[in-house]
Amino acid sequence: xxxxxxxxxxxxxxxxxxxxxxxxxxxxxxxxxxxxxxxxxxxxxxxxxxxxxxxxxxxxxxxxxxxxxxxxxxxxxxxx
Amino acid sequence: xxxxxxxxxxxxxxxxxxxxxxxxxxxxxxxxxxxxxxxxxxxxxxxxxxxxxxxxxxxxxxxxxxxxxxxxxxxxxxxxxxxxxxxxxxxxxxxxxxxxxxxxxxxxxxxxxxxxxxxxxxxxxxxxxxxxxxxxxxxxxxxxxxxxxxxxxxxxxxxxxxxxxxxxxxxxxxxxxxxxxxxxxxxxxxxxxxxxxxxxxxxxxxxxxxxxxxxxxxxxxxxxxxxxxxxxxxxxxxxxxxxxxxxxxxxxxxxxxxxxxxxxxxxxxxxxxxxxxxxxxxxxxxxxxxxxxxxxxxxxxxxxxxxx
Numbered sequence: 001x002x003x004x005x006x007x008x009x010x011x012x013x014x015x016x017x018x019x020x021x022x023x024x025x026x027x028x029x030x031x032x033x034x035x036x037x038x039x040x041x042x043x044x045x046x047x048x049x050x051x052x053x054x055x056x057x058x059x060x061x062x063x064x065x066x067x068x069x070x071x072x073x074x075x076x077x078x079x080x
Numbered sequence: 081x082x083x084x085x086x087x088x089x090x091x092x093x094x095x096x097x098x099x100x101x102x103x104x105x106x107x108x109x110x111x112x113x114x115x116x117x118x119x120x121x122x123x124x125x126x127x128x129x130x131x132x133x134x135x136x137x138x139x140x141x142x143x144x145x146x147x148x149x150x151x152x153x154x155x156x157x158x159x160x161x162x163x164x165x166x167x168x169x170x171x172x173x174x175x176x177x178x179x180x181x182x183x184x185x186x187x188x189x190x191x192x193x194x195x196x197x198x199x200x201x202x203x204x205x206x207x208x209x210x211x212x213x214x215x216x217x218x219x220x221x222x223x224x225x226x227x228x229x230x231x232x233x234x235x236x237x238x239x240x241x242x243x244x245x246x247x248x249x250x251x252x253x254x255x256x257x258x259x260x261x262x263x264x265x266x267x268x269x270x271x272x273x274x275x276x277x278x279x280x281x282x283x284x285x286x287x288x289x290x291x292x293x294x295x296x297x298x299x300x301x302x303x304x305x306x307x308x309x310x311x312x313x314x315x316x317x318x319x320x321x322x323x324x325x326x327x328x329x330x331x332x333x334x335x336x337x338x339x340x341x342x343x344x345x346x347x348x349x350x351x352x353x354x355x356x357x358x359x360x361x362x363x364x365x366x367x368x369x370x371x372x373x374x375x376x377x378x379x380x381x382x383x384x385x386x387x388x
Binding site for chain 2: 027038046052056057065
């Protein structure tokens with residue numbers, strides 16, 4: 001049981017490191033390019049901005065969860 | 081990092097860490113965490129209107145992650161969540177109107193502060209009493225060898241007699257909630273619980289999970305794990321509605337919310353998975369400090385005049 005917990009914890013820590021690298025890349029690439037467009041939308045088309053904001057949030061949630069699930073599965077498979 | 085929509089300079093690392101902490105709390109307790117996120121965004125210079133709207137947007141994303149995780153564990157009652165969403169949105173509108181009335185009367189800050197302190201302290205005291213009483217009764221039965229094969233999701237409460245009395249109310253139409261193990265309960269009771277949660281959400285701000293989660297357990301008789309998952313599902317709907325209305329008013333910086341959410345996505349999964357290792361009363365006992373933190377923040381604001 002303890003061995004299993006240690007394995008899970010190690011896999012999680014590796015996942016965190018990979019996730020952190022991906023997130024930093026995401027900040028500089030995606031958000032940098034999105035920033036200006038979203039600002040324009042917020043200033044000129046508030047209703048569209050509101051819809052896009054919610055869709056972006058839900059989309060990111062689904063993508064990030066899938067990324068973390070795949071990462072954890074891959075790391076665990078390699079560890080076994 | 082510069083965020084052009086709100087014109088704020090905020091460290092992305094700070095946002096990720098705040099998101100991570102709130103994600104864990106949200107995934108574990110089924111709350112939005114706005115009592116931490118609001119002051120945390122305010123502390124780095126974001127205006128209150130942006131702090132509230134942006135926090136709501138971030139809550140949507142965090143709740144989506146936590147709900148997907150809870151759903152995998154069978155902890156979400158979709159039917160109950162959808163019914164509650166109707167009552168919550170109605171209550172939130174009435175709460176917002178009450179705020180407008182108090183604003184016109186000129187005593188909004190004092191009234192809201194006193195109501196919130198009373199509610200927060202009341203919830204904490206009651207949950208402390210109930211969860212301790214339930215845990216003591218469980219331990220005593222375990223010592224006598226009465227309880228066997230107990231699982232994490234097996235739930236009991238020292239307040240069960242009141243919950244059963246509420247279930248016996250035959251106020252048509254009656255609704256069955258098979259996922260939550262409730263054979264029949266009046267639709268009006270569910271709507272009333274959701275309405276009160278929404279009322280506090282509109283009146284005090286945030287998602288009001290600190291009221292909705294306990295009332296789902298004690299009034300509706302929903303097992304704690306399902307209450308956490310279903311509350312989060314309901315929060316997706318009500319927070320999306322809140323995000324939309326705030327975004328239209330120019331109170332949402334979605335870029336800040338997206339950065340915060342990268343931390344919350346991991347935190348929410350950890351929180352949701354952690355619930356599987358705790359029994360209902362233990363989750364409720366661990367919940368006790370949360371409303372107290374909210375009360376402490378309001379008392380600080382009331383005494384110093386500075387909003388955190």
